[in-house]
Amino acid sequence: MRRFVKESSLSLFFGAIFVAALAGQAFSGWHQFNDAQLAANLGLVSFGRYLTSADFVADVAENWQSEYLQFLLYIAATVWFLQKGSPESKEPGKGGLESDEDQKVGEHARPDSPAWARAGGARTLVFSWSLTGVMGLIFLGSWFAQSLGGWAAFNETRLQRLQDPLAWGQYVTNADFWSRTLQNWQSEFLAVGSMAVLSIYLRQRGSPESKPVGEPHASTGTDE
């Protein structure tokens, strides 16, 4: 048990702060929602009802989709795009899917390689893209959930303003949907792009996301 905690401390740490932050978001979101209801002379909702409300679903899903998109794009973009001097990038000239030998697949697999890396054919192809595939599915699922939650929350507001509700198809072309979406995307793109560039010149001692402190600025990739 102790060994498990030590070996998995990174995922356990993020799991714990995720649950704490989600609980905090739910609690503060519930109060914010009821404040707005009170100001509009409308009924208050219980905490349980708020957790299944469109408002909460949209707020959670719009952040999830943008985070998964951020990492999906980062994983996929770093296959082909390079940044000289960045520990997040492959060395210049190594852009692309690389050879089977480099990727240790098929006949180049090691005895302890995953079975699907050794198998060849469709299974190796699926396994070779499994990380972006799953991240992409979670992104699309969260984005779809955002569209449903955002649609219902937007229509709830429209009805408060004595306006007709919109159909889902109208909502996903509406400014509210794209404003919610793009305000998250731009911040993710900025954060990930600036990390790639800042890590050329700046260091964090001990972090695998950084080059070693004494590594020259011109060194690219983490293995140098």
Place this chain on the structure above:
Amino acid sequence: MAATGVTACGSPETQDATRVAQRFARAVDTSGAAAACADLAPATRSELEQSAGKRCPAAILEQHLPHTGAVRSATAYGTMAQVRLRGDTLFLARFQGGWKVMAAGCSPKAGHPYDCTLQGG
């Protein structure tokens, strides 16, 4: 879908809102002023009393709300619902005691909110 606050036409939420809208419309049609007032949202009721300068049961029948017929459609999103009856469109809000009529006697205005005879402040 229920987890996103959307409730379809036949859902219990929409059915409850429709029942209240029909009960309110029936009360107005049959001059049941007290019953109609009981179904009004607090802000709508107080707005009516303030603007008419009299208690709700005395004021509501003077509003000449339209006579209504069968239900044409009903939708609910979270704490709000819209029920279209033949002759009128009603907006309802959900309170802890159930659905209440927030606006009635509403006519659509292209590109603008509905124009309602009765609505909350």
